[in-house]
Amino acid sequence: MPVIKHEQTTKKIAKLIADGYGQGEKENYKPFIDTIRVSSSGRVSRVKGWITNRVHHFLSDSETRLFYLYEFFGSRRIGGLNSRTLDIKEHYPLIDGLDKIIPNLDGDLIKRLTNQKSGEPIILTTTFFISLQTDDGDICHFARSVKDHRQLENKQVIERYQIMQEYWNSKNIDYGIVTNKEIPLVVAKNVEFIHPFYNLEEYGIEDEMQSFLKERLVDMIGNGEGKQLNEILNSLDIEYKLDQGTAITIYKHMLARKIVGVDMNKSISFKQPCHTVKILSKGKVDSYDTYYKHANQV
Numbered sequence: 001m002p003v004i005k006h007e008q009t010t011k012k013i014a015k016l017i018a019d020g021y022g023q024g025e026k027e028n029y030k031p032f033i034d035t036i037r038v039s040s041s042g043r044v045s046r047v048k049g050w051i052t053n054r055v056h057h058f059l060s061d062s063e064t065r066l067f068y069l070y071e072f073f074g075s076r077r078i079g080g081l082n083s084r085t086l087d088i089k090e091h092y093p094l095i096d097g098l099d100k101i102i103p104n105l106d107g108d109l110i111k112r113l114t115n116q117k118s119g120e121p122i123i124l125t126t127t128f129f130i131s132l133q134t135d136d137g138d139i140c141h142f143a144r145s146v147k148d149h150r151q152l153e154n155k156q157v158i159e160r161y162q163i164m165q166e167y168w169n170s171k172n173i174d175y176g177i178v179t180n181k182e183i184p185l186v187v188a189k190n191v192e193f194i195h196p197f198y199n200l201e202e203y204g205i206e207d208e209m210q211s212f213l214k215e216r217l218v219d220m221i222g223n224g225e226g227k228q229l230n231e232i233l234n235s236l237d238i239e240y241k242l243d244q245g246t247a248i249t250i251y252k253h254m255l256a257r258k259i260v261g262v263d264m265n266k267s268i269s270f271k272q273p274c275h276t277v278k279i280l281s282k283g284k285v286d287s288y289d290t291y292y293k294h295a296n297q298v
Contacts, residue, residue, distance in 0.1 A: 008115065008120055008121065008122060008123065009118075009120050010120060010121060013121060013123060016032065017095070021093075022091075022092060022093035022095065022125075025087060026051075026052045026053070026054070026086075026087050027052055027053045027054040028054075029052070029054070029087070029089050031056070031057050031089070031090050031091040031092075032091050032092065032093040032123065032125050033057065033059065033090075033091035033125055034057040034091075035057045035058070035059065036057075043060065043061055044057070044058065044059055044060075045058050045061075045064045046058070047064065047067065047068075047195070049067075049071060049088060050071050050195075050198045050256075051071060051074065051085055051086070051087065051088055052087060052088060056088070056090050057090060057091065058090065060146070060148075061180075062146050062147075062148065062178075062179075062180040062183060063090070063127055063146045064192075065183050065185070065188035065189075065192070066127075066128070066144070066146055066178055066183055066188070066298060067088065067090070067128075068188050068191035068192050068195060069183070069184075069187065069188055069191065069298060070085065070088055070128065070130060071085075071088070071191065071195070072191045072195075072256075073289055075286070075289045076132060078132060078134060078140055079134075081134040081135055081136065081138075082134065082135050082286075083132040083133060083134045083135070083140065084132065084133055085130060085131070085132055086131045086132060086133050086139070087130065087131040088128060088130050089128070089129040089130070089131075090127060090128055091125045091126075091127065092125060092126050092127075092128070092129035092143070093123050093124070093125050094123070094124045094125065094126065094163070094164065094167050095123065097167070097170060097171065098113075098167065100170060101163075101166045101167055101170050104166055105163065105166065108159055109159055109162055109163050109166075111159075112124075112156065112159050112160050112163060113163070124160055124163060124164060124167075126143045126144070126145050126164055126168070126175070127144060127145050127146040128143065128144045128145075128146070129141065129143045130142055130143070130144075141173045141174075142173060142174040142175070142176075143164075143168050143173055143174070143175045143176075144175070144176055144177070144178050144298070145161060145164060145175075145176075145177045145178070146177075146178050146179075146180075147177060147178075147179055147180075148179065148180050149179035149180060149181045152177070152179065161177060178298045182298055183298060184265070186264075186265060186266065186267060187264045187265060189267070190264050190267065190268050191264075193252070193268055194252045194253075194255045194256045194268070195256065197249060197252035197253040197255075197256050198253065198256045198257065199253075200249070200250070200253050203249055205246070205249075205250075210250075210253075213236070213240070213242075213246075213247075213250050214250060214253075214254060214259060216236065216240075217232070217233075217236055217247065217250055217251065217254065218254075218259065218260065218279055220232045220235065220236060221260065221274050221277050221279065222274075222279055224273075224274025224275070225274065225275070226273065226274075226275075227273070227274050228270075228271050228272065228273060228274070229251075229269075229270050229271065229272055229273070229274055229277060230270040230271055232247075232274060233247035233248055233251060233270060234247070236250070248270070251270075255268070258280055258285045258288065259279075259280060260277050260278060260279055260280060261277070261278040261280050261284070261285075261288045262276065262277055262278070263276070
């Protein structure tokens with residue numbers, strides 16, 4: 001959702017800015033739009049980020065799914081260099097430097113910056129503003145708006161995106177629109193399935209036990225031969241008298257951390273043969289991420 005319209009006034013916008021909304025880095029960033037203050041026609045969600053260690057706010061399934069992809073595929077190729085994600089800011093406001101592009105906008109576009117009934121300003125927001133660091137230490141950024149593909153036929157929506165394009169161009173930052181049709185649904189749902197298991201401390205599994213169980217499960221999968229994964233997971237629970245389902249929790253954690261990997265273009269299954277689960281070294285993780293170019297490019 002790129003624009004907040006209800007009850008915006010100069011005074012309220014000034015207070016949001018004074019309170020730090022749309023500002024900060026990583027865990028200290030406060031999205032200009034959040035699910036508490038703003039209603040949405042889509043399904044809202046709040047997700048704790050791996051990279052930022054804070055709760056992110058989303059106003060549609062498409063926003064949430066794209067976030068999952070950005071979290072999981074945190075490595076990208078920028079200008080021939082590898083890079084990793086440093087920060088993900090959602091609902092980033094177009095405030096700083098907006099005054100510099102206004103002279104370049106025609107009358108129709110300028111209208112999109114004010115409420116035509118009240119005359120009060122409207123703050124446009126870009127769904128994602130992401131910071132990356134390349135292998136040589138340089139920091140670069142890109143910005144993406146998320147929208148239902150049907151809304152791109154709306155003249156007002158298109159005009160708002162034209163303003164955003166002008167804004168990000170003025171900052172030499174790559175900008176684009178991602179529609180729901182461009183988000184690989186199976187991959188996003190797979191990441192959603194494993195996302196809550198990135199940190200095992202929340203499940204009461206101590207560090208020393210985590211290390212032991214992960215090493216043991218890697219060994220069991222690697223030597224599973226013709227066995228199905230669920231047989232191995234059940235065996236781990238039984239062998240160490242774990243609560244039922246503990247091995248599944250460990251396995252999901254290992255997928256999230258890329259200790260092991262599966263074909264994310266197919267729904268994650270516990271019935272797949274062990275030989276289809278890859279044990280990933282650092283080099284294999286890099287090639288594993290590269291395989292999903294369609295997810296990395298959105």
